[in-house]
Amino acid sequence: MLGPHVDAPSAQLLLPQAKQIPPAAWQVIRNVLDQNPQARDDVSCLTKLLAGEGQATNGINTDGLDANTAAEPSDFSLKPAERLPLTDQCHHYTGKHEVPWDIQKYFSQRYSIFSYYDDGVHMTDDAWFGVTPEPVANQIAYELSEDHYDPKKTILIDAFSGAGGNTIAFALSERWSRIIAIECDPATLACAQHNAELYGVNPSAVTWILGDSFEYLDQLVNNPEKLHPDLKVDIQSTMVFASPPWGGPGYRTDEIFDLSTMQPYSLSQLHEAYKKMDHLLFLPRTSDIRQIAKLAPKGEKLEVIQYCIEGASKAMGAYIPAEKSPASNE
Numbered sequence: 001m002l003g004p005h006v007d008a009p010s011a012q013l014l015l016p017q018a019k020q021i022p023p024a025a026w027q028v029i030r031n032v033l034d035q036n037p038q039a040r041d042d043v044s045c046l047t048k049l050l051a052g053e054g055q056a057t058n059g060i061n062t063d064g065l066d067a068n069t070a071a072e073p074s075d076f077s078l079k080p081a082e083r084l085p086l087t088d089q090c091h092h093y094t095g096k097h098e099v100p101w102d103i104q105k106y107f108s109q110r111y112s113i114f115s116y117y118d119d120g121v122h123m124t125d126d127a128w129f130g131v132t133p134e135p136v137a138n139q140i141a142y143e144l145s146e147d148h149y150d151p152k153k154t155i156l157i158d159a160f161s162g163a164g165g166n167t168i169a170f171a172l173s174e175r176w177s178r179i180i181a182i183e184c185d186p187a188t189l190a191c192a193q194h195n196a197e198l199y200g201v202n203p204s205a206v207t208w209i210l211g212d213s214f215e216y217l218d219q220l221v222n223n224p225e226k227l228h229p230d231l232k233v234d235i236q237s238t239m240v241f242a243s244p245p246w247g248g249p250g251y252r253t254d255e256i257f258d259l260s261t262m263q264p265y266s267l268s269q270l271h272e273a274y275k276k277m278d279h280l281l282f283l284p285r286t287s288d289i290r291q292i293a294k295l296a297p298k299g300e301k302l303e304v305i306q307y308c309i310e311g312a313s314k315a316m317g318a319y320i321p322a323e324k325s326p327a328s329n330e
């Protein structure tokens with residue numbers, strides 16, 4: 001009944017009385033957990049919210065639930081993000097005269113970036129440079145829902161969520177049982193959460209993390225026991241999508257873009273972090289394909305895609321399968 005919240009620390013405390021709780025009350029608990037990320041960690045918050053639900057929750061005994069017995073959110077360096085408020089760095093520009101000169105070009109393409117722009121899409125000024133235009137984000141989401149990408153992968157990590165361009169398309173594709181979307185800048189994450197809501201993304205479809213995706217992936221692979229329960233996922237069922245920063249618009253002038261000097265993260269740094277999982281890298285269109293080819297498992301070819309809008313390439317996608325463990329016969 002609790003879906004993705006079954007491992008939430010506060011929900012765990014209800015499990016001993018599971019048989020006494022009627023189905024209608026479980027539904028209320030599920031709704032409360034869907035809508036209030038804090039209640040997943042904080043049992044006193046869950047208790048208060050359930051008390052406000054009235055009769056439907058009469059069958060639940062919240063007296064013995066002690067917040068001290070729940071895992072303390074502060075024990076975890078990374079935890080699911082709250083719904084962050086928009087800040088004065090988050091803008092919805094309505095006319096070119098409001099827009100800083102260096103993003104005016106992107107502003108004029110706003111409807112091909114977000115078709116619902118006028119409904120109140122918010123962006124930080126930096127996010128305009130990196131956001132994946134909606135038709136490209138939809139195409140990637142569609143391709144990943146095709147069967148030749150392993151259907152056994154049911155969890156997606158979006159390592160650089162930005163203002164939400166890709167995360168929204170992934171969520172709306174309904175291909176994934178869980179999406180974990182990570183962004184290190186709070187204002188940008190607030191925009192992504194706001195934009196996802198505006199696009200009608202189900203709040204329980206995406207677990208947002210405010211933090212460093214390299215730290216998260218390192219913990220997931222090497223120390224999963226240290227992760228907050230909501231962030232622990234089975235890496236065999238998980239793939240990574242990564243649209244890292246490309247180090248500014250300089251990539252456009254390079255005939256062949258050297259991925260070993262890409263800033264702030266080089267190709268090898270990205271691959272090293274993701275190699276235990278299938279991963280799709282979203283890279284500059286002129287990326288050096290020979291550098292990418294070196295990541296192919298022995299004897300295999302990689303799939304590399306140019307994503308175009310109106311005939312002009314916007315970016316290159318490189319799909320890299322997980323490194324095979326020596327014990328694997330596959």
Ligand SMILES: C[S@@+](CC[C@H](N)C(=O)[O-])C[C@H]1O[C@@H](n2cnc3c(N)ncnc32)[C@H](O)[C@@H]1O
Pocket residue numbers: 127129130131132133159160161162163164165166167182183184185188211212213214243244245246
């Ligand atoms: C190219 S943008 C991603 C755009 C996103 N795919 C979209 O469509 O909106 C890269 C984002 O990664 C964030 N970022 C950079 N380093 C990060 C890290 N180590 N962990 C998480 N986010 C990071 C940046 O703040 C930026 O918002």
